[in-house]
Amino acid sequence: MSFAAVNYSATIDQAFANDSSLRKRVYDAIKTTPQHAPLFEDIAKYTLTNVRSDNANASQTVVVPSEGPAPKKRKIQNGDVEASAESSAGLTEDAPLKFYIQDVSFSVPMRKKLTLEMTAGGYLRARNQTSKQVEFGFHVSKIRHVVAVPVPEKNQRQFNFCVIPWYGDGVNPPPDGQPAPEAMVWTVADGPPKAAFSGTGQPLGAEGETGESLIRRMLNENLTHTQVVRPDDRQFVSAMAEAHRKTEKAYHVKAFRGSKEGYLFFLSTGIFFGFKKPLVFFAFEDIESISYTSVLQRTFNLNIATRSTSNPEAEPEEFELSMIDQADFSGIDTYIKKHGLQDASLAEARRAKKYNVNAPKNEEAAVANGEGEEEESELQKAQRELEDQEDEEEEDYDPGSEGESDGSGTSSDEDDDDEEGEGEEGEEEGDDEGADLMDELGSEAELPEDQV
Structure with missing residues (x-):
């Protein structure tokens, strides 16, 4: 095999390393038509230099846009967060670490166990433990709030760390209609820290220190303008x-x-x-x-x-x-x-809205209450008529007139009075009825027998 053949073979192997069937089809095509070998090599080079770099950048899901003029953006494949090329490079670069903690249970922006890292360049990020790719993160200067609160209604005591970037608090929208960055939320069990290491690989955690207090201490040492709030x-x-x-x-x-x-x-x-x-x-x-x-x-x-x-x-x-x-x-x-x-x-x-039922009767007060003059005067007129009618009824009312009525029937007011004073008035009515009966009997007794 010539040197050129070995060269394009290595390029193709690297470009299609994750798809053995496609790699085999490429080699079969080259054997059938050797003149197309340079074409397949160019396709392999393009795959390495463009497609894979785009996929690497697409793994970043949370980067806050920097202040000042907005640099050229690259759309992230998760659908709602964008990152500048400069920020992406800083987030994913192979920089020295200050500390890292393995097997951290994240719930936002994705539900997965990842490795939490803090780089020497000031990036807080989460790395996939299988593929080793950086999934999301942002620079500490972009962090506005960090809270560590107990997780409610759990049998075992746990803490949620919530890292909220600028324009990711749900209250302040990002400028210029940019998509809002997502927060980071992970859970830590209450107990000694596990799988926590310094940048040099030394285990972290003092005697008696819990995982929650360790992470809180490490974050406070690296945060620039805020602290963890509990x-x-x-x-x-x-x-x-x-x-x-x-x-x-x-x-x-x-x-x-x-x-x-x-x-x-x-x-x-x-x-x-x-x-x-x-x-x-x-x-x-x-x-x-x-x-x-x-x-x-x-x-x-x-x-x-x-x-x-x-x-x-x-x-x-x-x-x-x-x-x-x-x-x-x-x-x-x-x-x-x-x-x-x-x-x-x-x-x-x-x-509650004021409907001005008992409003002042002068027009100036009515206007001051915000009602129209025409509507206000009608309301006042109706109110005055109602009050005048009540006054007339009170003036005509005579409590002593009930007993002087010559009618044979009784009014509704008399019925009410009878119900209220049922005992005493019942006796008086009984006496009157007895007297009337005696008068009738007496008149009959005085008549001649032939007229009775």
Whole structure:
């Protein structure tokens, strides 16, 4: 075999290494028509330099667009996140690691066990443990919030780490209509750290340190402008204990956003709602006001109005969290007042409409209430007529006129009076009837016998 043949053979083997049947068909075609060997070699080179590089970049699913002029974008195949070529290169480069933790259970943006890595260049990313490809991640400068909260309603104590990038909090939309980046959520069991290593391969974890505290410490050491936030007794504790662990405090409140059930956590930097997509984090600086609606005997709704910090001129957006248990009303109200969040429960937009039934009778007051002069005067006229009619009825009413009636029948008012004073008046009626009977008998007795 000549050198040229060996050369194109190596190129074809590398290009079609994952498809042995296609590689065999290429070699069969070359044997049949050797003159086409250069063509197949060019196809193999194109596959190596273009198709595979595109597939490698497509494995990145969460990269926040950088500030400033937007560089040329490459569409990611997962459908809703884009990444710049510069960011993609930094995310996937074979850089030294500061730490890595194997067998981490991710739930967002994909549900899979992956290796969590922090590179020396400041990238937090997740690597596929089989293919060794980087699945998703972003630079620490793009991280806005990180929360670590207990997972509710689990038999064994677990923690969810939620890493929320800029424009991925569900409140602030990304600029220029770009797709919003997704958050990262993974779960850590409460116990000693497992398969956690430094960049040099040394096991991580001090004596008595849990996996949750280890990850929290490592993240805090590498985050630039934020820190990991955890629930705090001084902020909020649910009035109801943890359902599956009765001896532990619960820091969550069950709520619904539309038809999606989730959990609210009232933290020192804002209110977090998770864990189903889309996650929402209401930072204090984004909250316009908070109000209570649909307050019933057992549940109430919490309405959070937000104003985007990226677009202050936009109209506030309102989020309704419904079906919250009344047992937690006092704790939530204390939290809202403690952080000075405006309570808009009695805002003008939420007040019952005034129909001006008992409005002032002067026209100036009617106009001040926002009603039209013509409509207002009709309402006042009807009200005055009703009041005048009532006054006339009160003036004509004479309580003593009931006993002076000459009619043989009784009115409805007399019937009512008879019912109220049934005992006493019954006796008087009995006496009158007896007297009438005696008069009739007496008149008959005085008549001659022939006329009786």
